[in-house]
Amino acid sequence: MTATATVLYDIRNEPPPVSGEIRGGVAGVLIGVLLLVVVWKRPDRLIRVLPIAWIVGWAALTAMNVREIKRAHAGAVARLERGDVKVVEGAVTKVTPSDGRGPEIARIGETTVAISYDVKVPGLHLTSLTGGPIREGKKLRVTRAGESILLVEQLE
Numbered sequence: 660m661t662a663t664a665t666v667l668y669d670i671r672n673e674p675p676p677v678s679g680e681i682r683g684g685v686a687g688v689l690i691g692v693l694l695l696v697v698v699w700k701r702p703d704r705l706i707r708v709l710p711i712a713w714i715v716g717w718a719a720l721t722a723m724n725v726r727e728i729k730r731a732h733a734g735a736v737a738r739l740e741r742g743d744v745k746v747v748e749g750a751v752t753k754v755t756p757s758d759g760r761g762p763e764i765a766r767i768g769e770t771t772v773a774i775s776y777d778v779k780v781p782g783l784h785l786t787s788l789t790g791g792p793i794r795e796g797k798k799l800r801v802t803r804a805g806e807s808i809l810l811v812e813q814l815e
Contacts, residue, residue: 664800664812667792668783670739675732676778677725684721688714728779735781738804747772748800748814754787765793767801775806782807 691714698706738744749768757763762773763786774786774793782803785791792811793799802810 663815665815666810666812667799668785668808668811670732670782670807670809671736675729675781676784677728679778680721680724680728684718684725687717687721691717724779728781731779732781735804735807735809739802739809744802744804744809746800746802750798751793751795754793754795756788757786763787763791763793767793767799772801772803772808773806774808780806782809783811 691710694710694713695707698710701707747767747770749770751765751767753766755764757774757776762775765772765774765787772793774783774791776784776786778784783791783793787794792813793801793808798814800810800812800814801808802812
């Protein structure tokens with residue numbers, strides 16, 4: 660008999676986390692536009708190539724990163740829906756917060772899971788310190804695929 664569960668996190672209920680990437684892209688393009696304004700009236704027209712190349716390059720890099728994040732997110736959702744996942748179930752006995760350089764580590768039953776900050780890794784990014792659902796003392800069912808935590812359910 661399966662225990663009833665309350666869903667605490669589901670990747671299908673969130674959009675791909677691209678807002679930070681877009682903000683960075685806009686900031687980079689604006690820096691390029693500012694550089695272009697500064698050099699526009701110079702007599703040497705060749706100097707304009709650098710800021711134009713900056714703007715085009717920065718925008719292209721941002722678009723590629725956004726596309727990659729969206730692709731990874733869609734792939735993770737597809738893996739969850741077709742059942743190509745691993746399920747960990749048990750009490751959370753230890754949560755080791757991140758030191759700022761690596762992921763937060765949680766021990767669920769006999770398994771260790773990591774909560775990544777990297778938005779290119781789809782899935783859960785909220786740690787226990789930032790309001791995330793994986794906390795000591797809870798009995799959880801965590802569904803994951805590779806490094807990604809796709810579904811967190813609290814068992815009752």
